Amino acid sequence: MLVEPFAGGGIISLTALFENIAERAVMAEIDPDIAAVWKCVVEGNALWLADRILGFDLNWESLEKELSAPREGTRERAFQTILKNRTSHGGILAKGSGRLRRGENGKGIRSRWYPETLAQRLRNLEGIVPRIHFLESDGLEVIQTYSERKDAAFFIDPPYTAGGKKAGKRLYTHSELDHKRLFSLCGTIEGGFLMTYDKTEEVIQMAEKHGFHHKSIAMRNTHHATMNELVIAKDMTWLDGNRPSGRRRMP
Ligand SMILES: C[S@@+](CC[C@H](N)C(=O)[O-])C[C@H]1O[C@@H](n2cnc3c(N)ncnc32)[C@H](O)[C@@H]1O
Structure with a gap:
């Protein structure tokens, strides 16, 4: 183990x-934000999270709206954590981290947002979830x-x-x-x-x-x-x- x-x-x-x-x-x-991602996954909501990522149209307006929304429920909190991680400098979740303005290849907030890859990683987790015991x-x-x-x-x-x-x-x-x-x-x-x-x-x-x-x-x-x-x-x-x-x- x-x-x-x-x-x-x-x-x-x-x-x-x-x-x-x-x-x-x-x-x-x-950290309750990071824990929300793991709880979402182990509680059987990895596919929900994958779909939420695939269905999100990322732009400055949608990002600000999403990240300023109240964190309601584990699943939405998990989504916000992933969104923040992928759109902030160095993936930093701590307060004070800035958003990617230029990012890789000048692509700004979209430079590390790979919805298909993220969704596939979440789908892959389904196979090992029964072997994970997560504790917040x-x-x-x-x-x-x-x-x-x-x-x-x-x-x-x-x-x-x-x-x-x-x-x-x-x-x-x-x-x-x-x-x-x-x-x-x-x-x-x-x-x-x-x-x-x-x-x-x-x-x-x-x-x-x-x-x-x-x-x-x-x-x-x-x-x-x-x-x-x-x-x-x-x-x-x-x-x-x-x-x-x-x-x-x-x-
Ligand atoms: C260096 S990072 C771990 C990175 C990890 N190896 C990975 O693959 O991403 C340390 C982590 O410990 C968490 N942490 C800090 N204090 C903790 C505590 N007392 N108990 C559990 N986790 C804690 C932080 O929120 C952070 O996610």
Whole structure:
């Protein structure tokens, strides 16, 4: 079983399920807007959401009207979240994120709005939905709940706000996190875990205090700049023999 306590877009859980690497995935997310998307999907409304996307005529007027409408019900809230994600700079959902004015190829708000692709991705989810257990809750509580399960592997990708890092604050509505508590909870995990963080001295110190292994991984961000991310685990000997060949790209 895979546990992803800071799910966001849940790329690791989804990949593990599609590739049959995990039989089941427990995903948790605290942000009610993001949670609405997952709830909509697991409650059997993925096809409704796909149709809602296909039926939406995106222009400045329809976008402003849609995003300023009250968030009524899980399904409409899920649609608004996807719309905002696809039409704002860097897909940022947090307050203060601007709309894509020029976007890719000068196509503005339409530059990342691919209705057919989004709808197809949602349709594909139908096949794995029965294997997803989604929780709208605090990831720290979820780690605690599953920490004694020897058959649980955790992928932990928290907002990067440790060591004074600002990126997580700008990117996520819910960015405040008790990082020390997260590290302590990781120490109670009976199965395995893999955690990713921004590379800061404070994070390295917390990892070493708990006797975790850590490794610096090169990745490219959306501006194609190479940055180092830290991968932390209880035991990383397996990673040395299976080093990923490509660089990870931030979504
Ligand atoms: C770095 S992102 C995860 C990205 C994810 N790996 C993906 O594939 O999209 C961190 C996520 O954790 C969520 N989050 C922040 N604090 C949380 C908490 N206490 N419990 C659960 N989720 C939380 C944020 O809303 C954000 O979606």
